[in-house]
Amino acid sequence: xxxxxxxxxxxxxxxxxxxxxxxxxxxxxxxxxxxxxxxxxxxxxxxxxxxxxxxxxxxxxxxxxxxxxxxxxxxxxxxxxxxxxxxxxxxxxxxxxxxxxxxxxxxxxxxxxxxxxxxxxxxxxxxxxxxxxxxxxxxxxxxxxx
Ligand code: 4NP
Numbered sequence: 001x002x003x004x005x006x007x008x009x010x011x012x013x014x015x016x017x018x019x020x021x022x023x024x025x026x027x028x029x030x031x032x033x034x035x036x037x038x039x040x041x042x043x044x045x046x047x048x049x050x051x052x053x054x055x056x057x058x059x060x061x062x063x064x065x066x067x068x069x070x071x072x073x074x075x076x077x078x079x080x081x082x083x084x085x086x087x088x089x090x091x092x093x094x095x096x097x098x099x100x101x102x103x104x105x106x107x108x109x110x111x112x113x114x115x116x117x118x119x120x121x122x123x124x125x126x127x128x129x130x131x132x133x134x135x136x137x138x139x140x141x142x143x144x145x146x
Contacts, residue, residue: 010038
């Protein structure tokens with residue numbers, strides 16, 4: 001199983017989803033692959049936002065070694081599931097899809113048609129965003145194990 005987490009900058013939300021998911025998978029002995037990317041290219045090769053690194057560290061996850069990547073259409077074939085943080089990401093990723101198989105891989109990360117709020121402009125949002133992502137990662141592992 002290969003999972004790709006996608007947000008806008010690949011420095012706040014999707015690096016959290018990638019790092020949390022990877023650690024949870026390791027803890028459960030699951031050898032699925034997880035990666036992340038952003039629909040925008042401004043931060044390529046940069047580490048995650050220091051606020052995401054800090055909140056992850058507070059809860060026992062190390063995302064400091066991850067580097068931002070730009071979503072490219074070759075990534076459709078490198079992933080089984082492409083999980084996007086919000087509807088803008090959904091639109092931007094689907095624009096690059098070339099067939100039904102690729103389109104069907106793309107879904108919102110959260111259940112219930114919810115979006116992960118972009119915390120970039122509000123320091124206070126990093127903790128609730130982290131907690132929502134961690135909770136969903138745990139649920140996704142349970143769902144996808146079936
Ligand atoms: P992310 O957050 O999509 O969760 O990584 C953002 C990061 C950077 C920007 C916007 C959102 N930005 O405008 O640079």
